[in-house]
Amino acid sequence: MASLLSLHSRDFPGAPAPQAHFQSHATPCTAGATCIHPATNNLGTYGTRSVRYAVEYHLQGPYRPRNPKASDFYACVEDNFEELEQVYDDRYQRQHGFWRPVIHDVLCKFLDCGDLRQGFARVRCPSCRLEFLLAFSCKGRYFCPSCHQKRMVAFAERVRSELLEHVPHSQYVVTIPKTLRVYFKHHRKLLGLLSRSFYETLKEFFQQALQDRDALPGVIISIQTYGRDPVVFHPHLHCLATDGATSRDGCFHPLPWVDTEQMMRLFRHKLLRRLLAEGIITQAVVDLLLSWRHPGFSVFRGEPVEPDDAAASERLLSYCLHPPFALSRLHYDSDSATVCYHVGKTGADPKEGSAPLTVCSALDWLAAVVTHIPDKGQQLLRYYGHYSNVRQALTKRTGAHSPLQTAEQSPEQEEEFRRQCRCSWARLIRKIYETDPLTCTRCGTIMRIISIIDQPPVVKKILLHLNLWDAPKRSPPSNNPPRDFVYDAHFFRGLAE
Numbered sequence: 001m002a003s004l005l006s007l008h009s010r011d012f013p014g015a016p017a018p019q020a021h022f023q024s025h026a027t028p029c030t031a032g033a034t035c036i037h038p039a040t041n042n043l044g045t046y047g048t049r050s051v052r053y054a055v056e057y058h059l060q061g062p063y064r065p066r067n068p069k070a071s072d073f074y075a076c077v078e079d080n081f082e083e084l085e086q087v088y089d090d091r092y093q094r095q096h097g098f099w100r101p102v103i104h105d106v107l108c109k110f111l112d113c114g115d116l117r118q119g120f121a122r123v124r125c126p127s128c129r130l131e132f133l134l135a136f137s138c139k140g141r142y143f144c145p146s147c148h149q150k151r152m153v154a155f156a157e158r159v160r161s162e163l164l165e166h167v168p169h170s171q172y173v174v175t176i177p178k179t180l181r182v183y184f185k186h187h188r189k190l191l192g193l194l195s196r197s198f199y200e201t202l203k204e205f206f207q208q209a210l211q212d213r214d215a216l217p218g219v220i221i222s223i224q225t226y227g228r229d230p231v232v233f234h235p236h237l238h239c240l241a242t243d244g245a246t247s248r249d250g251c252f253h254p255l256p257w258v259d260t261e262q263m264m265r266l267f268r269h270k271l272l273r274r275l276l277a278e279g280i281i282t283q284a285v286v287d288l289l290l291s292w293r294h295p296g297f298s299v300f301r302g303e304p305v306e307p308d309d310a311a312a313s314e315r316l317l318s319y320c321l322h323p324p325f326a327l328s329r330l331h332y333d334s335d336s337a338t339v340c341y342h343v344g345k346t347g348a349d350p351k352e353g354s355a356p357l358t359v360c361s362a363l364d365w366l367a368a369v370v371t372h373i374p375d376k377g378q379q380l381l382r383y384y385g386h387y388s389n390v391r392q393a394l395t396k397r398t399g400a401h402s403p404l405q406t407a408e409q410s411p412e413q414e415e416e417f418r419r420q421c422r423c424s425w426a427r428l429i430r431k432i433y434e435t436d437p438l439t440c441t442r443c444g445t446i447m448r449i450i451s452i453i454d455q456p457p458v459v460k461k462i463l464l465h466l467n468l469w470d471a472p473k474r475s476p477p478s479n480n481p482p483r484d485f486v487y488d489a490h491f492f493r494g495l496a497e
């Protein structure tokens with residue numbers, strides 16, 4: 001199981017250190033009794049509700065669910081959310097923009113994410129009747145570490161298996177000068193201009209190189225507002241594009257080499273022209289930016305990924321949607337209300353001029369981090385050209401390749417796409433942790449979700465019975481003795497099922 005643990009800590013910063021205070025029975029319970037293992041992790045959708053997953057890792061067989069409330073990040077939000085909301089206008093509005101209602105919603109939901117008191121699903125083994133509870137997840141984008149991670153995995157898997165054509169792809173990272181960043185912070189709709197400008201750059205570049213004005217590359221762009229240090233608002237693009245373009249007859253024309261310097265110039269031209277037309281910047285700003293010897297704009301292209309390398313494709317796609325911060329880099333001291341965030345990998349990174357450690361007050365840190373929460377309905381993932389949502393929808397409807405179209409996704413198409421992206425939580429867990437959360441640990445039978453319980457009186461009754469209602473706000477230290485939960489089957493009789 002060492003591989004699970006190393007995967008856990010290295011690649012999934014949303015997960016805290018193993019906790020040992022929940023443990024299942026090692027041997028079958030006595031007749032008429034059933035184990036309940038409180039589950040507090042995330043993943044998946046059941047009906048209209050999102051359900052958290054029960055397992056992140058298991059050391060020696062039994063499930064050992066983690067407690068999301070045990071993280072420093074949770075403590076930081078819980079301790080400082082109220083004060084942040086109160087002082088925000090006076091202290092942070094000037095720097096970070098208005099307090100957007102979406103921030104309040106996302107933080108509130110995050111504090112309830114994985115909290116059994118907000119309701120849960122009952123999962124039962126039909127054979128030996130072992131049970132556990134799955135709490136609901138908040139689905140918070142770009143904020144809740146576990147929900148964002150689930151989204152990242154689902155996105156990478158769905159796009160790799162259903163969308164990517166069997167052709168080479170390359171990753172592009174596109175940045176803009178510091179001078180321009182602030183405009184995107186205060187005018188979030190402009191983020192769409194950023195991705196649109198780069199897509200058109202790619203498209204024109206390929207069309208010109210192939211001498212075909214109808215040829216279209218397949219492009220997926222993730223708009224990110226954060227870099228290595230989450231307190232810095234750093235709008236930039238992560239992009240996965242076909243190494244070539246598809247002509248109208250459906251034939252793919254590879255183009256394995258691009259001049260990123262020329263690409264940068266074309267992108268700069270398009271973006272500045274658009275910002276000027278929108279009245280965001282003046283001609284003086286344009287002239288100034290064009291006069292710089294080091295333009296501040298950059299287009300980086302990574303090594304191509306071959307079509308058969310599914311793992312590399314998914315890695316790149318995951319990177320496109322990586323979360324704003326890593327829990328493993330965050331330390332919160334509740335006594336001094338201070339956050340330390342390790343920015344560098346190991347020690348300082350003088351090349352980038354960044355300190356290895358950001359230390360600031362928790363309020364300052366949170367005020368900066370919430371700037372990465374997108375507005376409600378704002379899509380930071382965009383599909384263009386051969387991969388545009390219009391084309392995806394047409395292909396799906398007709399069951400065949402249809403004429404290529406270039407269009408940004410409509411809300412309906414985006415919703416359809418996201419619906420398809422929702423993979424079953426059990427399959428995703430299998431994928432991440434190499435274990436099947438729905439396989440009964442006692443007898444190996446596939447377990448089933450037997451009911452969703454979200455009526456507050458019923459939730460309370462069950463949790464009181466299991467002695468889980470008055471659980472401390474945050475989990476006890478991990479050296480607490482293991483707790484088992486046993487209840488008799490009669491208890492649930494008569495409750496919603």
Ligand SMILES: [Zn+2]
Nearest residue numbers: 125128440443
């Ligand atoms: Zn069983």
Ligand SMILES: [Zn+2]
Nearest residue numbers: 113138144147
């Ligand atoms: Zn969540």
